[in-house]
Amino acid sequence: MHSISIKTIPGIDEWREHARLLLANNIPPDHIIWQGDDNAQMNLLASDMPVFSVDKQINFKISAQILDMINTALCHNGPCRFDLCYRLLWRLKHENKNLLALKTDNDVLAFQKLVKAVRRDAYKITAFLRFREVEKDGYPYFIAWYEPEFFSLELKLDFFKTRFKNMRWSILTPYRAAHWNGENLFLEDNPDPALYPKDDKIEQYWLTYYASIFNPARPKKNAMMSSMPKKYWKNMPESILINNLLKNSQAQAKAMIARDQASRQKSDEI
Amino acid sequence: MDYDKLKIKLEILSDAAKYDASCASGTAGKRKASAQDKKGIGSLTGGTGICHSFTPDGRCISLLKILMTNNCIYDCHYCINRISSDIRRARFTVQEVVDLTLNFYKRNYIEGLFLSSGIIKSPDYTMESMVRIAKSLRLDHGFKGYIHLKTIPNASPELQAEAGLYADRLSINVEMPTEISLAKYAPEKDQGNIHSSMNKLRDKITEHKLDRSHSGRKLPRFSPGGQSTQMIIGADPSDDKIILQRSVQLYNDQKLRRVYYSAFSPIPDASEVLPLKPAPLIREHRLYQADWLLRFYDFQLDEILQGTKDNMLELHHDPKMAWALNNRHVFPLDLNAADKSMLLRVPGLGVTSVNKILSIRRYGSLSWHDLVKMRLPLDKLKPFICVRDYKPPLHLLDTAHLSEMMRKPEQIELFG
Numbered sequence: 028m029h030s031i032s033i034k035t036i037p038g039i040d041e042w043r044e045h046a047r048l049l050l051a052n053n054i055p056p057d058h059i060i061w062q063g064d065d066n067a068q069m070n071l072l073a074s075d076m077p078v079f080s081v082d083k084q085i086n087f088k089i090s091a092q093i094l095d096m097i098n099t100a101l102c103h104n105g106p107c108r109f110d111l112c113y114r115l116l117w118r119l120k121h122e123n124k125n126l127l128a129l130k131t132d133n134d135v136l137a138f139q140k141l142v143k144a145v146r147r148d149a150y151k152i153t154a155f156l157r158f159r160e161v162e163k164d165g166y167p168y169f170i171a172w173y174e175p176e177f178f179s180l181e182l183k184l185d186f187f188k189t190r191f192k193n194m195r196w197s198i199l200t201p202y203r204a205a206h207w208n209g210e211n212l213f214l215e216d217n218p219d220p221a222l223y224p225k226d227d228k229i230e231q232y233w234l235t236y237y238a239s240i241f242n243p244a245r246p247k248k249n250a251m252m253s254s255m256p257k258k259y260w261k262n263m264p265e266s267i268l269i270n271n272l273l274k275n276s277q278a279q280a281k282a283m284i285a286r287d288q289a290s291r292q293k294s295d296e297i
Numbered sequence: 298m299d300y301d302k303l304k305i306k307l308e309i310l311s312d313a314a315k316y317d318a319s320c321a322s323g324t325a326g327k328r329k330a331s332a333q334d335k336k337g338i339g340s341l342t343g344g345t346g347i348c349h350s351f352t353p354d355g356r357c358i359s360l361l362k363i364l365m366t367n368n369c370i371y372d373c374h375y376c377i378n379r380i381s382s383d384i385r386r387a388r389f390t391v392q393e394v395v396d397l398t399l400n401f402y403k404r405n406y407i408e409g410l411f412l413s414s415g416i417i418k419s420p421d422y423t424m425e426s427m428v429r430i431a432k433s434l435r436l437d438h439g440f441k442g443y444i445h446l447k448t449i450p451n452a453s454p455e456l457q458a459e460a461g462l463y464a465d466r467l468s469i470n471v472e473m474p475t476e477i478s479l480a481k482y483a484p485e486k487d488q489g490n491i492h493s494s495m496n497k498l499r500d501k502i503t504e505h506k507l508d509r510s511h512s513g514r515k516l517p518r519f520s521p522g523g524q525s526t527q528m529i530i531g532a533d534p535s536d537d538k539i540i541l542q543r544s545v546q547l548y549n550d551q552k553l554r555r556v557y558y559s560a561f562s563p564i565p566d567a568s569e570v571l572p573l574k575p576a577p578l579i580r581e582h583r584l585y586q587a588d589w590l591l592r593f594y595d596f597q598l599d600e601i602l603q604g605t606k607d608n609m610l611e612l613h614h615d616p617k618m619a620w621a622l623n624n625r626h627v628f629p630l631d632l633n634a635a636d637k638s639m640l641l642r643v644p645g646l647g648v649t650s651v652n653k654i655l656s657i658r659r660y661g662s663l664s665w666h667d668l669v670k671m672r673l674p675l676d677k678l679k680p681f682i683c684v685r686d687y688k689p690p691l692h693l694l695d696t697a698h699l700s701e702m703m704r705k706p707e708q709i710e711l712f713g
Contacts, residue, residue, distance in 0.1 A: 123660075128656045128660055129660060129661070130653045130667075131657060131670040136670060153347055153405075154350075157404055157406065158403065186340075186342070189330075189340045190329075190338075190340040191338065192329070192330050193330060193337060193338055194338065227404070229404060231304065232307055232397065232400075232401075233406050236307055237358070238308075239309075239315070240312075240314070240358065241315070241353055242315050244563060245354050245562060246354055248353055248355075250351075251353050254351045263350065265350055269353055
């Protein structure tokens with residue numbers, strides 16, 4: 028047994044270094060215990076990481092697409108991710124280089140599930156993150172606080188750098204912040220949530236828009252909840268309106284039809 | 298200060314825009330500010346736009362969807378903004394729309410702007426103001442986000458051509474499925490006019506898609522996301538056959554990217570020619586499903602309408618299930634042998650699951666357990682398929698009440 032502990036978050040580079048060495052030295056997955064920072068329990072049975080010969084050449088390459096999927100899966104916070112990704116690599120090398128085509132293989136299913144969950148979480152950052160504007164050194168500065176479910180901020184930094192290239196901004200998450208000054212990006216661990224501004228001069232217009240674009244004649248709570256589950260609401264200022272909008276919607280729609288009915292009856296009488 | 302003027306305008310002019318069904322931003326290629334660009338803001342990521350929020354009606358908020366004004370000189374019965382409607386009126390200035398769009402965009406609320414308008418003074422006057430908004434966003438502010446303009450059918454071709462230079466998508470509503478209904482419900486609108494505007498846009502869009510003009514110069518982008526339209530369902534007596542025939546024609550002749558169906562929903566202060574009750578949402582849903590089968594599953598219209606009563610799609614079954622129940626002789630289908638086009642016709646299999654099945658088949662064969670692991674809707678599939686270790690009981694497809702068995706209440710999902 029070898030025990031390997033990954034100290035960084037999410038640990039992509041660290042895992043890759045280890046995986047490369049382990050693969051080159053032919054260490055099978057069931058001989059390794061992976062430990063992430065988020066479950067740093069020492070395994071008493073495991074010996075320390077042995078010294079491997081580093082200059083062994085690995086005659087093994089994976090496609091850019093699989094590498095991208097592995098990097099994505101490693102951003103999950105599930106404790107099995109390091110183990111699963113290494114097992115996948117091992118099986119790709121020794122068993123079947125087309126392993127991922129076997130859509131109902133248990134490892135492939137578990138792996139796809141991680142990838143899918145992280146991709147969704149990362150997409151939701153680009154969707155649900157909200158900036159608030161402050162003034163800094165006489166210029167506008169935009170700050171967002173966002174709590175992703177996994178460690179998926181890194182996957183979307185290019186998106187924000189491209190879209191908001193000429194703005195200066197900070198995105199704060201519980202585990203890491205990204206600061207953009209228009210040219211360079213700086214990462215900072217465990218930022219202070221108090222940096223997030225208390226309000227924003229435009230936000231009230233956004234709330235007005237959200238409430239007005241909703242059609243009370245056709246509420247569909249389930250459809251909303253499946254795309255925007257409650258766990259995301261804490262990131263979105265408009266979510267405080269939802270319960271009241273739903274509560275009032277049926278009454279509003281009924282009142283509208285009743286009003287029309289009444290006015291039609293009136294005009295019939297005349 | 299709490300209820301300032303702009304807020305009231307926004308309230309009125311977004312409220313008036315919510316009856317428009319289309320909400321997604323379409324695919325219009327990729328775009329971003331270049332490295333030298335020190336002013337530009339925004340990007341198009343290539344796929345369909347991001348849904349930045351969802352309202353309790355289940356719809357996605359992707360764009361700032363507003364009317365420039367809800368003043369209107371027309372009197373279309375189904376429209377809340379018609380001249381005879383007793384509602385609060387408002388009008389945004391060009392600058393106000395530009396500022397709102399940029400401010401919303403910078404806070405990551407939206408992908409861009411969806412601008413529509415009532416008609417003030419004249420179609421040309423209205424269209425010109427709308428074009429000015431799009432132009433200012435693009436040229437003054439280097440805005441790279443998404444812009445959808447709902448063009449005014451009677452505006453001059455020059456203005457429509459200019460609109461295409463700044464917009465990612467243009468649309469003109471056909472409003473009603475038939476010429477007769479349009480004449481009755483929208484007396485100032487004319488189907489001939491709407492068609493000729495659509496045709497002109499189609500020609501421009503195709504012309505600009507070619508890489509070079511005759512002189513070898515690269516042509517500017519022109520409405521790269523194509524054009525779309527909207528039809529109101531259930532306000533007039535048109536049946537589903539008439540509606541879908543119209544869609545097929547719009548997809549084939551006018552080369553539209555999308556036809557949106559909007560189940561008539563009662564509006565405040567409704568005109569008396571309209572029904573009081575909303576059209577069933579499930580009808581709208583079935584039309585979207587049929588539209589999908591026509592565009593992505595290689596179904597023909599007469600196959601979809603086969604066996605329907607009064608040319609109305611069945612409400613209890615989705616159109617693919619209805620087709621399968623009418624064509625039981627082609628089932629059960631062997632998932633390990635059938636070709637892709639037939640797999641796509643199995644009720645319960647979508648494009649993604651069909652691709653997974655084909656992928657597995659390259660290296661082995663499918664068993665019942667594989668279907669379980671793929672989390673396919675087994676109850677729905679059961680009568681129609683066989684795999685390595687499963688065949689439906691002989692009588693299942695012949696059961697008279699198979700149709701009722703398949704009638705399980707389904708979760709409605711939106712294609713919008």
